[in-house]
Amino acid sequence: MWLADERAVESISIGAGILGCGGGSNPYIGQLRVRQLLKERGPVTVLSAEELSDDARVMCIGGIGAPTVGIEKIRDYQSYNAYNALTGFLGSVPDALISNEIGGGNSIEPMITASLTGLPVVDGDGMGRAFPELQMKTYFIYGVPCYPLCVADEKGNSAIFSHAITPLWLERMARAVTVQMGCTACYALAPMTTQQVRTTAVLGTLTLARDLGEAVRGARSSGTDPIPAILEVCPGKVLFQGKVMDVNRRTAGGFARGSVSIDGLAAFEGERMVLEYQNENLIARRDGEVVCTTPDLITVVDTDRGEPITTELQRYGFRVTVLGFPSPEHWTRPEGLAVVGPRAFGYDLDYDPIRL
Amino acid sequence: MWLADERAVESISIGAGILGCGGGSNPYIGQLRVRQLLKERGPVTVLSAEELSDDARVMCIGGIGAPTVGIEKIRDYQSYNAYNALTGFLGSVPDALISNEIGGGNSIEPMITASLTGLPVVDGDGMGRAFPELQMKTYFIYGVPCYPLCVADEKGNSAIFSHAITPLWLERMARAVTVQMGCTACYALAPMTTQQVRTTAVLGTLTLARDLGEAVRGARSSGTDPIPAILEVCPGKVLFQGKVMDVNRRTAGGFARGSVSIDGLAAFEGERMVLEYQNENLIARRDGEVVCTTPDLITVVDTDRGEPITTELQRYGFRVTVLGFPSPEHWTRPEGLAVVGPRAFGYDLDYDPIRL
Numbered sequence: 001m002w003l004a005d006e007r008a009v010e011s012i013s014i015g016a017g018i019l020g021c022g023g024g025s026n027p028y029i030g031q032l033r034v035r036q037l038l039k040e041r042g043p044v045t046v047l048s049a050e051e052l053s054d055d056a057r058v059m060c061i062g063g064i065g066a067p068t069v070g071i072e073k074i075r076d077y078q079s080y081n082a083y084n085a086l087t088g089f090l091g092s093v094p095d096a097l098i099s100n101e102i103g104g105g106n107s108i109e110p111m112i113t114a115s116l117t118g119l120p121v122v123d124g125d126g127m128g129r130a131f132p133e134l135q136m137k138t139y140f141i142y143g144v145p146c147y148p149l150c151v152a153d154e155k156g157n158s159a160i161f162s163h164a165i166t167p168l169w170l171e172r173m174a175r176a177v178t179v180q181m182g183c184t185a186c187y188a189l190a191p192m193t194t195q196q197v198r199t200t201a202v203l204g205t206l207t208l209a210r211d212l213g214e215a216v217r218g219a220r221s222s223g224t225d226p227i228p229a230i231l232e233v234c235p236g237k238v239l240f241q242g243k244v245m246d247v248n249r250r251t252a253g254g255f256a257r258g259s260v261s262i263d264g265l266a267a268f269e270g271e272r273m274v275l276e277y278q279n280e281n282l283i284a285r286r287d288g289e290v291v292c293t294t295p296d297l298i299t300v301v302d303t304d305r306g307e308p309i310t311t312e313l314q315r316y317g318f319r320v321t322v323l324g325f326p327s328p329e330h331w332t333r334p335e336g337l338a339v340v341g342p343r344a345f346g347y348d349l350d351y352d353p354i355r356l
Numbered sequence: 357m358w359l360a361d362e363r364a365v366e367s368i369s370i371g372a373g374i375l376g377c378g379g380g381s382n383p384y385i386g387q388l389r390v391r392q393l394l395k396e397r398g399p400v401t402v403l404s405a406e407e408l409s410d411d412a413r414v415m416c417i418g419g420i421g422a423p424t425v426g427i428e429k430i431r432d433y434q435s436y437n438a439y440n441a442l443t444g445f446l447g448s449v450p451d452a453l454i455s456n457e458i459g460g461g462n463s464i465e466p467m468i469t470a471s472l473t474g475l476p477v478v479d480g481d482g483m484g485r486a487f488p489e490l491q492m493k494t495y496f497i498y499g500v501p502c503y504p505l506c507v508a509d510e511k512g513n514s515a516i517f518s519h520a521i522t523p524l525w526l527e528r529m530a531r532a533v534t535v536q537m538g539c540t541a542c543y544a545l546a547p548m549t550t551q552q553v554r555t556t557a558v559l560g561t562l563t564l565a566r567d568l569g570e571a572v573r574g575a576r577s578s579g580t581d582p583i584p585a586i587l588e589v590c591p592g593k594v595l596f597q598g599k600v601m602d603v604n605r606r607t608a609g610g611f612a613r614g615s616v617s618i619d620g621l622a623a624f625e626g627e628r629m630v631l632e633y634q635n636e637n638l639i640a641r642r643d644g645e646v647v648c649t650t651p652d653l654i655t656v657v658d659t660d661r662g663e664p665i666t667t668e669l670q671r672y673g674f675r676v677t678v679l680g681f682p683s684p685e686h687w688t689r690p691e692g693l694a695v696v697g698p699r700a701f702g703y704d705l706d707y708d709p710i711r712l
Binding site for chain 2: 085088089150155156157158159160161162163164165169172173176177179180181
């Protein structure tokens with residue numbers, strides 16, 4: 001058990017940006033929203049899955065939409081609205097909350113509702129990174145029902161998907177409503193049991209995000225290189241270093257989609273890396289050759305400061321380092337790859353795990 | 357009180373086709389579906405609003421989607437699925453059902469659920485015709501809340517809109533989900549009170565539709581002209597007679613949209629009428645001059661047989677009569693015209709009531 005205070009949330013937002021692979025909603029805006037509540041109402045309790053009581057009920061809270069919209073239409077208390085509509089539907093309240101994805105601002109979205117309800121949050125999430133679509137959750141892959149799920153906006157609209165025949169159908173319906181709601185919304189999922197959390201979630205990821213953020217902040221204050229500090233906390237490798245030359249970005253179908261081209265510097269001089277994304281980076285090509293794919297993590301950070309750069313904020317001229325991290329093992333089994341492997345995103349490629 | 361048996365349902369479907377202004381879902385397919393159930397389970401009871409007990413709770417049942425899709429993807433028991441999901445959400449069952457719109461197949465959609473549950477249906481509806489969008493209901497105009505409302509498909513997916521800030525927001529969200537469900541679905545609305553039904557519904561419309569259908573069938577069997585028989589039951593006028601020359605039809609945004617051009621015959625020789633529709637006919641132009649607009653009813657029937665022709669089935673060569681009927685007064689007040697007048701559909705026109 002530990003307390004998420006303002007400093008912890010600021011660190012988590014940096015670490016979650018790194019784990020977010022460019023998406024998961026803007027972590028900087030996310031931490032500003034959470035920190036304001038913590039300032040007013042005190043820290044939020046973080047429990048490990050082991051510390052949960054065996055009969056606890058844990059509600060997943062998350063965001064849905066296009067990050068390109070989320071930086072202009074800042075979230076309010078939508079997740080609390082979704083929580084209220086769903087607990088009203090169910091006639092009961094959960095004992096704890098858990099994040100849908102540790103990547104980006106969604107890592108700390110449950111803390112908004114946790115702060116307003118006094119509930120603890122669980123140290124874990126349903127992805128171990130960020131992915132763009134609802135069905136892409138370890139919870140669902142390993143047997144947690146995907147309904148009822150409530151999507152709510154900031155205006156007072158709420159939709160409860162009381163039954164969905166598959167998680168993919170849930171995604172289709174919830175995405176369509178989200179687009180109508182203004183392309184950004186929050187959701188709450190009917191509670192899981194403690195046993196389901198322990199067996200399906202990617203555990204310890206809030207702690208990992210916090211430690212990653214602390215490492216980056218430590219490197220900054222000591223004036224040392226943040227990249228080795230990141231790789232020490234979370235084993236991975238440098239895929240590329242260079243300067244952003246071209247950004248292709250559009251908001252389509254409720255997602256941010258596009259690509260980023262980076263011209264190499266230093267050891268990568270004369271080479272080019274292209275990253276393609278759907279909210280999150282999905283594939284990295286170095287001079288045309290695929291060097292990393294989903295579900296492995298592909299993240300872009302500012303080379304000097306280690307600050308994660310989300311896909312919606314990429315710009316010409318940024319000096320960046322592209323990092324690759326191995327996927328949580330939840331995704332590398334056949335049932336995981338079927339949902340988030342390269343083919344699930346339309347690439348005619350098999351998953352080839354990153355070699356460190 | 358009367359019993360809707362197979363003959364009554366067949367007559368209602370003709371009358372509802374006439375009142376449907378070209379939309380409201382295909383009435384012929386609707387009656388086939390209902391008659392099959394009546395054959396197996398006996399007739400459905402129709403109660404007038406006066407016969408409802410004062411403390412009854414009445415659930416509105418309807419269809420949503422594009423009629424162009426509905427004739428290829430035939431509805432199953434979606435309305436019963438919506439009924440079950442909503443009563444599960446509410447924890448109670450209603451005492452009776454009522455139609456969303458008397459126009460087209462939706463006039464008898466509640467009879468599917470009525471037959472499967474044993475509930476009666478109320479002799480009335482929420483439009484007195486058909487309109488394409490959810491917010492276009494006399495219920496909502498005159499104060500009935502538009503939520504919770506459940507949309508369900510035939511596969512097992514259901515979405516409950518537990519709160520919508522306006523009926524228009526409900527339409528946006530429900531339409532988006534309907535498009536995902538395959539562009540045709542059914543819905544159930546949280547029950548109204550008897551008092552709400554009596555003061556907001558267009559009453560007696562199942563009887564009117566049945567009588568219209570009987571008049572058409574009577575004319576057919578006696579070999580007389582069905583047009584005067586229709587106008588005797590439901591006062592209106594002949595707007596045009598001729599031959600369909602051109603049909604422009606597309607399925608867009610969850611609706612059937614387009615126009616029909618008719619070249620005049622007999623008294624209308626040398627003239628042309630163009631009807632524009634969004635599921636239903638909205639405006640009639642005779643040689644370019646507007647002669648009838650929403651909310652007045654614009655309906656196309658086969659000249660010889662009096663059979664209503666819905667917009668999704670219009671074809672080159674049909675010999676047709678275009679009829680106009682005055683709108684129910686619910687729509688001609690300012691609060692009604694704001695939602696279904698010509699301007700609500702984007703026409704820069706004031707409503708000019710049809711003169712008989």
